[in-house]
Every structure is written in structure tokens, then in C-alpha cells.
Amino acid sequence: MQIQDLPYPDPGVPDTRSGPRFLWWLGRHQLGGQVKALAWGLLHFASVAALPFCVGLAVQAVVDRSGARLALAGGLLALCGAGNALGDTFLHRAAVTNWITAAARVQQLLARQAAQLGSALTRRVAAGEVVAVSTGDVEKIGWFVEAVSRFTAAALTIVLVCAGLMAYQPALGVVVTAGLPVVALAVLPLLPRATRRADVQRDKAGRATELASDTVAGLRVLRGIGGEDLFLDRYRRASQEVRRAAVRSARMWSLIAAIQVLLPGLLLIAVVWYGVHLARAGRITVGELVTVYSSVMLLTYPLRHFEEIAMAYSFSRPSAKRAARVLSLRRATDTAGTREAEVPAGDLSDPATGLVAPAGRLTAVVCGDPDAAGRLAERLGGHPAEPGPSVLLGGVPLDELPLDSARTAVLVQDKDPVLLSGSLRELLDVPASGEVAARDALEAAQCGDVLEALAQASPGAEQAMDVRITERGRSLSGGQRQRLALARSLITDPEVLVLDEPTSAVDSHTEARIAQGLRSLRAGRTTVVLTSSPLVLDVADRVVLVHEGRVAAVGTHRDLVHTDSRYRAVVTRETDEERAALDVLEAEAALHGRPRSTRPVLHGGTSEHTRPALRGALREIEEKA
Numbered sequence: 161m162q163i164q165d166l167p168y169p170d171p172g173v174p175d176t177r178s179g180p181r182f183l184w185w186l187g188r189h190q191l192g193g194q195v196k197a198l199a200w201g202l203l204h205f206a207s208v209a210a211l212p213f214c215v216g217l218a219v220q221a222v223v224d225r226s227g228a229r230l231a232l233a234g235g236l237l238a239l240c241g242a243g244n245a246l247g248d249t250f251l252h253r254a255a256v257t258n259w260i261t262a263a264a265r266v267q268q269l270l271a272r273q274a275a276q277l278g279s280a281l282t283r284r285v286a287a288g289e290v291v292a293v294s295t296g297d298v299e300k301i302g303w304f305v306e307a308v309s310r311f312t313a314a315a316l317t318i319v320l321v322c323a324g325l326m327a328y329q330p331a332l333g334v335v336v337t338a339g340l341p342v343v344a345l346a347v348l349p350l351l352p353r354a355t356r357r358a359d360v361q362r363d364k365a366g367r368a369t370e371l372a373s374d375t376v377a378g379l380r381v382l383r384g385i386g387g388e389d390l391f392l393d394r395y396r397r398a399s400q401e402v403r404r405a406a407v408r409s410a411r412m413w414s415l416i417a418a419i420q421v422l423l424p425g426l427l428l429i430a431v432v433w434y435g436v437h438l439a440r441a442g443r444i445t446v447g448e449l450v451t452v453y454s455s456v457m458l459l460t461y462p463l464r465h466f467e468e469i470a471m472a473y474s475f476s477r478p479s480a481k482r483a484a485r486v487l488s489l490r491r492a493t494d495t496a497g498t499r500e501a502e503v504p505a506g507d508l509s510d511p512a513t514g515l516v517a518p519a520g521r522l523t524a525v526v527c528g529d530p531d532a533a534g535r536l537a538e539r540l541g542g543h544p545a546e547p548g549p550s551v552l553l554g555g556v557p558l559d560e561l562p563l564d565s566a567r568t569a570v571l572v573q574d575k576d577p578v579l580l581s582g583s584l585r586e587l588l589d590v591p592a593s594g595e596v597a598a599r600d601a602l603e604a605a606q607c608g609d610v611l612e613a614l615a616q617a618s619p620g621a622e623q624a625m626d627v628r629i630t631e632r633g634r635s636l637s638g639g640q641r642q643r644l645a646l647a648r649s650l651i652t653d654p655e656v657l658v659l660d661e662p663t664s665a666v667d668s669h670t671e672a673r674i675a676q677g678l679r680s681l682r683a684g685r686t687t688v689v690l691t692s693s694p695l696v697l698d699v700a701d702r703v704v705l706v707h708e709g710r711v712a713a714v715g716t717h718r719d720l721v722h723t724d725s726r727y728r729a730v731v732t733r734e735t736d737e738e739r740a741a742l743d744v745l746e747a748e749a750a751l752h753g754r755p756r757s758t759r760p761v762l763h764g765g766t767s768e769h770t771r772p773a774l775r776g777a778l779r780e781i782e783e784k785a
Contacts, residue, residue: 163260171268176488179481186265186305186480190258194309197254201313204247205462207240209321212454213328214240220447251313255306263302266483270294273487276495276563280538285486292369293486297479304469304476311469314462318344321455329444332435332452339427340459344466346423347416354412355474361405362478368398413471420467424460431456493544495563502561503569506554508656508686510540514711515704517656517688519554522679524700524717525690528707528730530661533690534575536706537660540688542566553656571654575661577645579636584614585625587644593653596681598625601650604677606670610640638665646674656686663693675699692730694721705730 175185187194218233270293274281281290318340325333372395435449508517513536517523527533538544540551542558550557551570558566568591579587588598602611613636614627629636629644636644642665649657662678663671675696678687689696697703697717705713705720705727713724720727 163257166261166264167268168265171265171272174269174484174487176484179477179479179484182480182484182487183301183304183476186262186301187308189265190262190305193254193258193261194305197251197258197306197309198313200247200251200254201310202247202316203243204251205313205317206320207243207247208458208461209317209324209455210240211237211244212451212458213324215454216447216451219450220445223446251310255310258309259302259306262305263298266298266301267294269487270298270483273489276491277489278538280491280544281486281489284489289366289370289482290486292366293479293482296365297482300472300476300479301483304472304480307465307469307472311465314465317462318459321459325452325455329448329452331438331443332431332448335431335434336427336452336456339430340463343420343423343427344463347419347467347470350412350416350419351470351474354409354416354470355477357405357409357412358474359478361402361409362475364398364402364405366482368395368402371395371398416467416470420464421460424456424463428453428456491544493547493550493559497560497562497565499556499560499562501565502556503565503655504554504556504561505569505655507552508540508570508688509552510536511549511552512539513706513709515540515706517686518702519686520684521701522682522687522689522699524697524703525688526692526697526703526705526727526730527690528726530575532706532709534660537572537574537658537690540656540658541570541572569654570656570658571649571652572658573645573649573660573662575664577642577648579629579641579644581628581630583626583628584611584644587629588625588648588651590648590652592651596651596653598647598651600681601647604650604674604681605643605647606666606673606677607640607643607647610636610643613640639667639670642666643670643674646678650678650681653685656688657682658688658690660690662689663691663696668695671695694731697731703727 172185172189175181214233214236217236218230221227221229221233270290274290277284322333322337322340325336327333371391432453435444435452438444439446439449505519507519509515515525515536525533525536527536535544535546539546539548542551542553542561542563550559552558553569558570561569588601602608611627614629618627642662646659646662649659659678663674666674671693672695675693676699678689678696679699689700691697694717700717703715703717703720704711705724707713707726713720713727715723717731721731722728
């Protein structure tokens with residue numbers, strides 16, 4: 161795989177049983193690139209290791225006054241220099257290619273996982289951890305994959321040099337062969353401690369990243385309640401903990417680096433001392449001494465790769481563990497499905513709750529628990545994160561359809577939809593039926609003032625659709641973001657559209673216009689809105705009350721608000737005391753033959769003109785009690 165061939169057609173199925181197993185799986189899938197980097201690495205390190213033999217041959221040729229051998233030594237030096245340059249260039253190219261392709265494979269796996277899990281991902285893994293895995297952790301995993309081939313080439317080169325020294329000059333070769341394993345393995349006892357310190361640093365850095373991500377995401381709210389200083393102090397403390405952990409980790413790695421310098425130096429001193437002793441005794445020539453000395457000196461270069469692979473593994477292992485944890489998450493249902501890909505039509509029904517949304521109608525669903533409403537919305541979209549009976553669309557179980565087909569048939573917009581940065585045209589460029597124009601969707605979602613605000617922020621834009629939207633739409637208010645997300649969903653024009661609290665952040669006047677626009681634009685299409693807003697409920701063809709996980713009442717908003725106390729409590733936001741007082745007032749009204757329509761039908765709970773009567777009724781209840 162070359163960089164220009166990215167992305168992968170299929171990144172594969174990773175082994176997520178542990179971090180090391182994930183790294184091993186990644187290395188096996190990079191085998192071709194690893195072999196190529198190993199070949200270039202061997203050429204590079206072998207050329208470097210051959211230089212001392214050429215230098216020794218040249219020195220001995222000068223001592224023996226042999227011009228032919230000196231010319232041969234010069235030619236060999238030129239050949240080694242060319243091999244060194246060629247090997248180093250293409251080793252770097254192959255290693256970087258391995259790094260980038262490995263990182264790209266991990267990013268594709270993470271992107272595929274996010275697409276399959278949907279909103280369930282951030283409920284099971286913190287958003288900051290997902291960000292850390294997809295950015296810094298991916299780089300560290302790629303670093304280890306890149307370093308493996310260089311380390312393997314360096315280790316093979318050291319073995320070959322030791323074998324060559326044993327054959328070239330056994331007396332000094334024995335010293336080098338015995339000393340090099342000690343030099344290479346002396347730091348092994350320190351690696352577990354260094355790895356633990358690196359793990360602590362990674363954990364603290366991950367928590368700091370999560371805190372920063374959560375703070376930035378909620379910055380508007382924090383400013384509204386004056387809590388930015390509190391969160392700034394929390395992040396400052398977390399940052400200092402990361403700094404202290406990084407210093408402790410750096411101290412251990414600096415000790416390992418010092419040992420990697422000290423021990424080769426001691427080995428070099430021992431070789432020189434013993435070599436001089438042998439040369440004075442006439443057992444070796446000056447050229448042989450120079451060759452062995454130069455070989456030991458240059459071997460410090462490949463020995464450094466032992467330190468690099470140790471650092472790369474210690475840093476990449478916790479990163480791979482986090483990546484494997486995210487990639488190991490599974491949906492409750494098979495995303496491939498058991499049926500052929502199709503887009504069914506008909507009534508949408510949920511056996512778990514008894515909810516039925518007739519085809520072509522606007523159905524509003526009222527849940528007293530917002531979390532239960534979110535779970536219901538996800539289940540209505542098919543392939544929920546939690547196991548349970550499948551939702552049926554036209555009698556077809558959505559869980560048995562491929563995930564793409566289920567999402568084409570039923571589009572779910574959750575409570576907190578995300579706006580990606582880019583132009584408004586790019587935001588609204590989504591897969592769609594083509595039946596709904598962008599202008600109509602924006603008008604139905606009441607986005608006129610949003611376009612004006614974006615135009616003022618982007619004076620250079622020639623058309624309204626070319627204005628820029630900042631990351632996650634942070635320059636917009638919550639209501640403006642909500643309306644743009646609704647317009648995007650309306651443009652898609654799916655067979656079934658499920659909206660979870662689509663107007664919770666807008667004012668009542670805008671909400672009323674959105675409700676009418678939604679009803680008009682989605683006429684003849686199946687729409688399910690989970691809401692407790694009377695303005696939206698009042699325009700629905702059918703209202704369903706879901707209480708304690710089951711359908712408790714079905715009707716219109718105006719009927720249910722008079723006949724069902726549980727529905728009334730959710731929609732009008734009555735307290736228990738107010739509900740009891742209103743029951744007393746209705747009973748008295750019935751006793752004296754007065755009209756019973758004392759309850760508010762629309763917004764905001766109990767209306768102001770009923771407050772005095774409620775207070776009197778409450779006092780009467782207390783006196784009777």
C-alpha cells in the first residue's frame with residue numbers, strides 16, 4: 161500500500177483483545193511495507209558497518225605501502241558511501257510510508273466504528289477519549305509500526321558485525337561479541353518502570369484532554385452561569401498533574417539514554433585497551449585494531465534503535481489499548497442484517513412500547529423521561545445500542561436490514577445534533593431524495609435570522625449558501641444550531657423522520673411557526689416528533705403518551721390534556737400540589753354545575769389567572785387535612 165493509494169478499500173477486522181494483539185495485527189497487515197523497509201534498512205546499516213573494514217584495509221595498505229590495496233579500499237569506501245546514502249534515503253521513505261499507512265488504517269477503523277455505533281459511541285466512551293485516540297494515539301501507534309523495521313535491521317546488522325569480527329579478528333571479536341548483548345540488554349530492568357510512568361502520563365493527559373474538550377463544548381453555558389473560572393482552575397490542576405507525570409517519565413528515559421551512552425563507551429575503552437595490548441605483543445596488526453575500534457564505535461548507531469523501539473512500544477502500548485477498547489465496542493445487532501437491502505414503507509411500530517406511527521401522518525410522542533425519549537428515538541431508527549425487539553416498518557424488522565438501508569428508511573435527529581465546520585452549502589449537501597429544496601427546508605425551519613447572522617459574520621460571501629459555519633456552529637446560539645440541523649434533516653426527506661426535541665432551544669413564537677412549517681413540508685410523509693411542547697403537539701395528527709416504557713394514551717393534544725392527568729402533568733408541567741388543587745377545583749365545579757375547563761391547554765404550566773384559585777384550593781386542602 162502506497163500513500164497515494166489511500167484510503168484502504170477495506171481496513172480489515174482488527175484483533176481488539178488487547179493492545180499488544182492489536183499492534184501485532186496491525187504489523188501483520190503492514191507486512192509488505194515492513195519487508196521493504198527491512199531490506200533498505202539492512203543495506204543502510206550494512207554499508208555503515210562495512211566502513212570500518214574499508215578504513216582498516218586502507219590503513220594497513222598505507223603501512224604496507226601497497227597502492228593497489230589502497231585503491232581497492234578507496235573503491236570499497238565509495239561503494240559503502242553510495243549504499244549508505246541509497247539505503248538511508250529509501251529506508252526513511254519506506255518507514256514513513258509504513259507510519260502513515262498504519263495511522264490511516266487505524267483512523268479508518270475508528271471512523272467506521274463511529275459510523276456504525278452512532279450516538280451510542282459517546283455514551284459508552286468519553287468524547288475526550290475518542291478525540292485522544294483519533295489524534296495523538298494514532299500517531300504513537302504509527303511510530304511503533306515505523307520503528308519495527310528499523311530495529312529489526314539494526315539487530316540483524318549487529319549480529320552480522322559480531323560474526324564478521326569473530327572471523328576477522330577472533331581475539332577482539334570475542335570481547336565485542338560478549339560485550340554487545342550486555343550493552344543492548346542492560347536497560348531492560350528499567351523498562352517496566354519507565355513504561356508504568358509513561359502509562360501514568362498518558363492517563364493524566366487523556367483526562368486533561370477530556371476535561372478541555374468538555375469545557376470547550378460547554379463554554380457558552382459556563383459563561384452564562386459564571387463557571388469558566390472554576391473549570392479553568394480544574395484544567396490548570398489537571399495540566400500540572402500532566403507536567404509532573406511527564407517530568408517523572410522523562411527522568412527515567414533520560415537515565416536509559418545515559419546508560420545507552422555510558423556502556424558503549426566503556427566497551428569501546430575495553431576494546432582499545434585490550435587491542436593496544438595485543439598490538440604491542442604483535443598478535444594483531446594496526447589495521448586490524450583500527451577496524452575493530454571503528455566497528456565498535458559505529459555500532460553505537462544501530463544500538464540506539466534498541467532504545468527507540470523500547471520507547472515506541474512503551475508509548476504505543478497504552479495508545480493501542482485505548483484504540484482496541486473503542487474498536488471492541490459492538491452494536492446489539494448485526495450491522496450487515498439478514499435481509500436484502502431495501503427501503504420498506506408503511507406504518508412504523510415499536511413492539512417494546514406498543515407505539516404505532518401511521519404512514520404519512522405526523523405523530524407526536526410524549527415521554528416524561530428525556531433519557532427514555534432518547535432511547536426510544538434511537539430504537540425507532542433500527543439497530544439500537546441495547547438489545548430488544550426490533551422496530552417494524554411496513555411489517556419489516558429494521559434490525560434485519562443492513563444498517564445503511566435502515567438509516568436510509570428512517571432518519572433520526574437526536575437532541576444535540578452536530579454541525580460540521582464549512583459553508584452552509586456543504587452543511588446541507590447530504591444524501592437526499594431531491595424532492596425538498598434547500599430554500600424550502602430553511603424556510604420551514606425558520607432559518608431566516610440564522611442566515612442573516614451568518615452573512616454578517618462572513619461579509620465576503622457572495623451568496624447566502626457560501627457563508628462559513630465555525631466548528632460545531634459555536635458562533636451560533638443553541639436555537640440557531642437546532643434550526644439549521646432541522647433544515648438539514650428536512651432536506652434529506654427520508655421515508656420516516658424521527659425528531660427528538662427539535663424545538664427545545666427556540667422561543668415560543670418561532671416554535672409555533674416551525675411546527676406549522678414541519679407539518680406542511682412533511683405532508684404525506686411519516687414523521688415522529690418526541691416532544692412535550694404544546695405548540696408542536698397541537699399540530700400533530702396523533703399524540704401518543706409513553707409512560708413507564710409503554711403506550712399509556714393515544715389521541716389529540718386537546719383531548720388528552722383534558723382527559724389524562726399523566727399527560728397533563730408532563731405537558732403543562734404541573735407540580736403534585738397544583739395537580740391536587742386543580743382536582744379539587746374541578747370537583748367543586750362539577751358539584752355546582754360550573755364548566756370544568758379550568759386547566760390550561762397550552763404553554764408554561766398553570767396560567768396566571770388560576771394561581772389565586774389554586775392557592776385558595778391548597779389552603780382548603782390543608783384545612784381539611
